Amino acid sequence: MVTAVGNLAGEGGRLILMPCAPMARQRALLLFSAIAGAVLAVAIVCGLLGAWGVAPLSLLPIAGVGMGIRTSYLRTQVREIVSIDGGMVAIDKHRQRIDERFEFQRGWAQVVLEQPLLPAPDLSHLFIRSHGRQVEIGAFLEDQERLDVAERLRKLMGPTRSFESCVGG
Secondary structure, three states: OEEEEEOOOOOOEEEEEOOOOOOOHHHHHHHHHHHHHHHHHHHHHHHHOOOOOHHHHHHHHHHHHHHHHHHHHHHHOOEEEEEEEOOEEEEEEEEOOEEEEEEEEOOOOEEEEEOOOOOOOOOOEEEEEEOOEEEEEOOOOOHHHHHHHHHHHHHHHOOOOOOHHHHOO
């Protein structure tokens, strides 16, 4: 999901990039509780019927489901903000307990969209480069969203440099 926010002068603004469906912590816990509860209920019934070996083995799928839900949750807790203000381009990456900031001079920064050699879905990469440094942005976006972000950023960093031209696109 891409949100564009401009300033009143039209000379800069921000693009906020986030996954389309961030999972709330409460929903992740509710999902895990429901699955774990069902597995434990089956294990208890099996134990009451005399198959006590099922109970310890039921912990393996619960642990696997828990790790999967945790990984999915952490992948949705990402936000990247590309700020363009005056002569600077700043990229703020916010992940679970990790905040990074990268800055480039606007006049030298390039927007590079690398396409894969083989036609395959979601394999392109979007970078902002300058002076031998590069930062990938929007790795969690779909290819079409990455293409749209690249076009918006090129308009912002190009000779016209108008944020209004990229908000409607």
